Amino acid sequence: MGELLKRYGGTLTGAFILLTGFWLLMLIILPNLALFETSFRPYLPVVDMGGPLDTYSVNNYAKFFESPGPMSIFGLELSIPLRAQTFINTVFYSIIVTVVAFVFSYPIAFYLAKVVRPKSVPTLILLLFIPLWVSEALRAFAWYIILTLNGPLNAVLVGMGVLEKAVRWQQGVLTNYDAIVIGLVYNYILFMLFPIYNAMTSLDSNQIEAAQDLGAPAWKTHLRIVLPHSKPGIASGSVMVFMLAAGSLLVPTTLGSTRSNWFTQTIQQAMLESQDWNTGAAYSFLYLLLCTVVVFGVMRLFKVRLSDIAR
Amino acid sequence: MGAGIDLDNVVCDFGSFRAVDNVNVSIKPGEFFSFLGPSGCGKTTILRMISGFNDPTSGAIRIGGAPTLGKRPNQRPTALIFQNLALFPLMTIWENIAFGLEMRGMGRAERRAKADELLALVDLQGAADKMVSQLSGGQKQRVAIARALAVEPQVMLLDEPLSALDLKLRQHMRAELRAIQKRTGVTFIYITHDQGEALAMSDRVGVMSQGRLQQVADPRDIYNNPVNGFVASFVGENNIFTGAVGATSSGMARFDTAHGQFRARLGETGGAAVKLYVRPEHTLFTTDAGVENSVPVTVQEVAFEGSFISVHATSDSGASLVAELRNDGSQLIPEAGQKGFMTFAAERASILPDGIVRAK
Amino acid sequence: MMTDKMRKVLYHLYMGSFLFYLLVPLVIMSGAAFNNNKTPSVYPWKGFSWQWFIELWNDGTMWTSFGNTIWVALAVVALAVPLGTAGAILINSVTGMTRSVLYFFMVAPILAPGAVIGISTILFWNKLSVPVGLHLSVLGQVSYIAAFVMLLVLARLQSFDQNLEEAALDLGATHNQVLRRILLPHLYPAIGAGAAIAFFQSIENFNVTLFTRGTQNTLTVYVFSKVRSGITPSINALAFMLIALTLIAALVYELRRRRQAALEAAREEEGRRASDAEIA
Ligand SMILES: Nc1ncnc2c1ncn2[C@@H]1O[C@H](COP(=O)(O)OP(=O)(O)OP(=O)(O)O)[C@@H](O)[C@H]1O
Numbered sequence A: 001m002g003e004l005l006k007r008y009g010g011t012l013t014g015a016f017i018l019l020t021g022f023w024l025l026m027l028i029i030l031p032n033l034a035l036f037e038t039s040f041r042p043y044l045p046v047v048d049m050g051g052p053l054d055t056y057s058v059n060n061y062a063k064f065f066e067s068p069g070p071m072s073i074f075g076l077e078l079s080i081p082l083r084a085q086t087f088i089n090t091v092f093y094s095i096i097v098t099v100v101a102f103v104f105s106y107p108i109a110f111y112l113a114k115v116v117r118p119k120s121v122p123t124l125i126l127l128l129f130i131p132l133w134v135s136e137a138l139r140a141f142a143w144y145i146i147l148t149l150n151g152p153l154n155a156v157l158v159g160m161g162v163l164e165k166a167v168r169w170q171q172g173v174l175t176n177y178d179a180i181v182i183g184l185v186y187n188y189i190l191f192m193l194f195p196i197y198n199a200m201t202s203l204d205s206n207q208i209e210a211a212q213d214l215g216a217p218a219w220k221t222h223l224r225i226v227l228p229h230s231k232p233g234i235a236s237g238s239v240m241v242f243m244l245a246a247g248s249l250l251v252p253t254t255l256g257s258t259r260s261n262w263f264t265q266t267i268q269q270a271m272l273e274s275q276d277w278n279t280g281a282a283y284s285f286l287y288l289l290l291c292t293v294v295v296f297g298v299m300r301l302f303k304v305r306l307s308d309i310a311r
Numbered sequence B: 001m002g003a004g005i006d007l008d009n010v011v012c013d014f015g016s017f018r019a020v021d022n023v024n025v026s027i028k029p030g031e032f033f034s035f036l037g038p039s040g041c042g043k044t045t046i047l048r049m050i051s052g053f054n055d056p057t058s059g060a061i062r063i064g065g066a067p068t069l070g071k072r073p074n075q076r077p078t079a080l081i082f083q084n085l086a087l088f089p090l091m092t093i094w095e096n097i098a099f100g101l102e103m104r105g106m107g108r109a110e111r112r113a114k115a116d117e118l119l120a121l122v123d124l125q126g127a128a129d130k131m132v133s134q135l136s137g138g139q140k141q142r143v144a145i146a147r148a149l150a151v152e153p154q155v156m157l158l159d160e161p162l163s164a165l166d167l168k169l170r171q172h173m174r175a176e177l178r179a180i181q182k183r184t185g186v187t188f189i190y191i192t193h194d195q196g197e198a199l200a201m202s203d204r205v206g207v208m209s210q211g212r213l214q215q216v217a218d219p220r221d222i223y224n225n226p227v228n229g230f231v232a233s234f235v236g237e238n239n240i241f242t243g244a245v246g247a248t249s250s251g252m253a254r255f256d257t258a259h260g261q262f263r264a265r266l267g268e269t270g271g272a273a274v275k276l277y278v279r280p281e282h283t284l285f286t287t288d289a290g291v292e293n294s295v296p297v298t299v300q301e302v303a304f305e306g307s308f309i310s311v312h313a314t315s316d317s318g319a320s321l322v323a324e325l326r327n328d329g330s331q332l333i334p335e336a337g338q339k340g341f342m343t344f345a346a347e348r349a350s351i352l353p354d355g356i357v358r359a360k
Numbered sequence C: 001m002m003t004d005k006m007r008k009v010l011y012h013l014y015m016g017s018f019l020f021y022l023l024v025p026l027v028i029m030s031g032a033a034f035n036n037n038k039t040p041s042v043y044p045w046k047g048f049s050w051q052w053f054i055e056l057w058n059d060g061t062m063w064t065s066f067g068n069t070i071w072v073a074l075a076v077v078a079l080a081v082p083l084g085t086a087g088a089i090l091i092n093s094v095t096g097m098t099r100s101v102l103y104f105f106m107v108a109p110i111l112a113p114g115a116v117i118g119i120s121t122i123l124f125w126n127k128l129s130v131p132v133g134l135h136l137s138v139l140g141q142v143s144y145i146a147a148f149v150m151l152l153v154l155a156r157l158q159s160f161d162q163n164l165e166e167a168a169l170d171l172g173a174t175h176n177q178v179l180r181r182i183l184l185p186h187l188y189p190a191i192g193a194g195a196a197i198a199f200f201q202s203i204e205n206f207n208v209t210l211f212t213r214g215t216q217n218t219l220t221v222y223v224f225s226k227v228r229s230g231i232t233p234s235i236n237a238l239a240f241m242l243i244a245l246t247l248i249a250a251l252v253y254e255l256r257r258r259r260q261a262a263l264e265a266a267r268e269e270e271g272r273r274a275s276d277a278e279i280a
């Protein structure tokens, strides 16, 4: 801080502090406190606000545990509250999305970092970036077109004889969430690819050659050398993809059916359709908690710091 | 014209660490003064205090007789040349040089003219519109000097400006710097840990160790009459004997060692532990016995170094001695294995405090 | 055993199919813009037509949404760039616990779900009696987009030689001049990249906007509502134009980057040659 004063003087240093303070306080900390506070208040008509009914309680959170319904988890038939079911499904399929994105992008990251001629890398990356320049809404929409009953995918598959007749992908084939998972993977796979690629570029190619020289087969080289080195990138990519997938509202709404519910949709219904901001706040807070747990869990698991993830 | 600089009991602490410890020195106007010392001894810190980037913890600094307390770097008549030069990479050469003038509100045409003038002074005509990355190391060096000179400072502060250059270029730039200093008459305060550089360029040298100024003198005195073992060892090689001071008379003393009795000049010992120091080039080989200050030795190795010949020998009492003999036939050059004596003149040998001057 | 050559071929094939996977949906979507069919599709192909572009052109709501999107994005850039830059400069000058805490609060919104950011924004400003609307979308978006700017500027600051500032001060520059002439020029590439990212992130944004917008539309929200209620291929026409625009922008950017890199490399080469000549 003394350094700042010396270099930029009082006025400028004050300006830096003021700007940063505005950002952190007015845009981050206080809004989250407001969220927290609101989540404990009842949803009341305007006239009753501040009245005797306006007391703190956990009622909003209790709604999360209302109306149980049947759900089978790994073959176990359980009775679980509907919103909790949505929550569990969201987490579960977000993990699936993360894993699928990792499996598909890992070879590409390695290809870019270690296999292809370095000269072609910028061009390839530019090509890979194109979908990112196109908005998420449109990317989801593209898959909507592809997956519709009379769409090109069915036409190709039926034409090739893979399918006997067209399939309603959005209703789900394997699970209710097929189309959503497909859309989420497509939308966010690059957020997995680039961090892993970045981590891999710093790996000394000699290490790979040394391992091979010592007789390690390719898969062992990956397991023992490349994978451990890419760990920060994998952590970063996984957190990003999980967060984006779990937080997505566009993709589940565009590609989902009535049989697939995403937790963001539950929040949206509370906030925008019921206009019950208090319950919405409670759900949001639960969601925030989930995200925090995931981020810190991954940081623990991969032994990385926040600055490794956020880049 | 140059201004004088006075450091009065200057101390600089970083937390509990004392980087500069009670330094007193008066640098004369127009002088080329070097601070010489090993890495981490506090040289840069002194320079930063003079230029105003650090404040002394206690003590006073005066520039041209005026106190500097509370004056910011841009209010002092000093210009600093950074260890890494700190040229502005996004500006052209002439914009770099004219930056200080621009800050003073000088018009563009005038600035450009002044920059061209300075480029001529440092022999870089034609480089005005290049970018910094287009220049060689030596050229960058000169741009840094020109940029500092542009603001017409009374004092130039140079922090190891040659350390990034190759040996040959370094030697060339020594002469150049010295010439620029003579031409401009600006006081130069030069920092280095290279004793050759300090001795070759400076009017006076201040040798530092562990934050304390050990000795301030002209280069000859620093080399020939070091005040303690640290200075003697830092600026050159020595044959060193441990022992005790015997009878003294008019600046000379007897010195008793395990290798014999010697007579030598007695330095300011201040009651500290002492040793006897003799430079290898002041040490001779002789076959005559009974000469004053001689040690019986067997020659181990004779190495031909070009301009001189270095002779390594072991005394019968177990000491290792080195003599550097002139390669002009005027001195006796022994052969390896030969027995004889290493000897030195009493006036060339000094009894000095063993270590450095420490905080009182 | 697989030979190295076979493995390489496999890798190339995989890369090819990956690109195919990424790009084909966009091609299909663009293609549908030209299909003379009432629902957006490339199959069956009913002939080439410009009609969806004409319909798009005449779609007033689309134009309002488009205008809103641009305004919001510009406002986000105008706020996020100074906030993120100031944050980066500040965080770069502190160490230890203070730094970690500041960093956490700055970066956390990147990882928070957009819906939660949007909701907390309206709840907070509602308490200050600020109604919902696109101005809140701006504030909500800035809360996390400023972090992108901060990260970019911070990375750039790490390669900044602070001696340059001291040299400028020493040569008589005032604090303002140090900032304007030395620090900011060094940061401009990062600030420029930050502004671009902020702009595109804002255009992209859906989650925060949906909850904060009130009744106003931005392009993403408009597309979304169109996809939910009856769609016509005019959306595809829009998509096609956006894709074409971004492609051109990306191309221009890449060409300029290459030219800049070549220029810089040539200069450094000259410097190296001069150094070599000096020693010889
Ligand atoms: N800002 C600071 N904070 C803490 N310690 C410092 C600071 N600046 C310097 N020091 C310490 O003070 C001592 C003297 O530093 P200084 O830079 O003056 O040395 P120097 O003689 O210039 O060395 P070199 O030849 O390596 O440049 C060093 O031990 C250094 O670690």
Ligand SMILES: [Mg+2]
Pocket (backbone or CB within 6 Å): B043, B044, B045, B083, B159
């Ligand atoms: Mg130094």
